[in-house]
Amino acid sequence: MTVRHPISSDAETESGRLAAIRRRVPDPMYVFLLGFLSVPGYLFDSLARLQLFALFFLAGLWPLVVAVVGTVLGLGSGSDGADEEAPTDWIDMGDRATNVRTLVAMLALQFQPILLVTGILQTAGHVPILARYRGSLPSPTSFESDVDYRLPFEGTWTVVNGSPDRDYSHSWGILTQRYAHDFVITDDDGRTHEGERGPPAAYHCFGEPILAPADGVVVSTRVDHRDYHRTDGWMDPLQRSILGNHVVIEHADDEYSVLAHLERGSVQVEPGDRVERGQRIARCGNSGNSTEPHLHFHVQDHPNFFLGAGLPVRFGPLETDHPRTGPERHDETYVHAGQRVRHVGRR
Structure with missing residues (x-):
């Protein structure tokens, strides 16, 4: 829901490189949903082995990884699409310091009670949505x-x-x-x-x-x-x-x-x-x-x-x-x- 600030002109192709990464990596959302298989393992002792599926919840951190790489570290020129300009590069919405503050705020607010519950509900809502459309x-x-x-x-x-x-x-x-x-x-x-x-x-x-x-x-x-x-x-x-x-x-x-x-x-x-x-x-x-x-x-x-x-x-x-x-x-x-x-x- 936040306005994501494109990087300033000194790194104008960075968002194009991020797009190249997203094209090469499968959507982690589907991996994340496997974590819900761990829930019965915490409810029934006989199914305790299912708790291992909780590790798949770590896939939910992927958007934060992309944000950190794009905002703080930058990407090397060897990525596919390194010369690709993002369509939003002409919009001036803040410098790198603003982007860093946005990233810090995102990380800090993950633990704000209302936003924590909101994130859980949004993710849990994926299950009935995918079931309703049978994955399509x-x-x-x-x-x-x-x-x-x-x-x-x-x-x-x-x-x-x-x-x-x-x-x-x-x-x-x-x-x-x-x-x-x-x-x-x-x-x-x-x-x-x-x-x-x-x-x-x-x-x-x-x-x-x-x-x-x-x-x-x-x-x-x-x-x-x-x-x-x-x-x-x-x-x-x-x-x-x-x-x-x-x-x-x-x-x-x-x-x-x-x-x-x-x-x-x-x-x-x-x-x-x-x-x-x-x-x-x-x-x-x-x-x-x-x-x-x-x-x-x-x-x-x-x-x-x-x-x-x-x-x-x-x-x-x-x-x-x-x-x-x-x-x-x-x-x-x-x-x-x-x-x-x-x-x-x-x-």
Whole structure:
């Protein structure tokens, strides 16, 4: 749920090398799930040998290993893809010191009681999700939505995290957030804020209106979480929900959008309210598991955050832009990390 800060220009190909590593290593999430076979071993003496399967839980540390390597140590030039530039390299979101602080905060908050329970529930939720799909999870080639989704904001925003492609997925190993996106607003220099990294109000997207992405009915909301005052890589140590203030909307059977990190007191809808596509529902904030103001958005197949499988969705109509490719207009398309995106009227 955090905004991951791309490395500064002195190591601009580092994220490309990380992508190369991810392509070569099997998804450790499936190895991690073998650890649940150890549970009967702790419940029944006759099955004590199953406790050895608990070692597979160590695979859950893989995302932290990648973060440490990419943020602190760097990678040698011999990796495949060493010359590959990440699509987000043009976005200026902090220097290496900010990235290190983010990593330290991630490690420290693993033991915060609420986040510890949240991590366990997220991981345990993978079991019913995989069982529901018999291991064949929704993908851009297998899932097609009938819902007419639009971007959940007006104006031009930047996709800082997220893509239907594994290399630049928001969180490929977290099934709920596999197809999530993080959106910010950048200026012409790729900066997300005015001046130095200061209070949330200094960020271009803070307080901007957030809109319903499609017609639907509000399922749940949270409105009372504080917006953390720091934006220099630290995360709120007193957070009570990784989503912070949020809205969950049902758009169709088994399709629920989640809009998170909203500004405290800005949510304008309540559970049971019917909303229309493009209706203002809240403002962008910095609440929950967030390192700076941004909008987290994803669609899942269940109203419960821990039990829903993430779904890939197309937005439309919109214009996409990237410094290396230029603007393109689409009636409907997926959006990818590094793109500037803007909702446009229908032709």
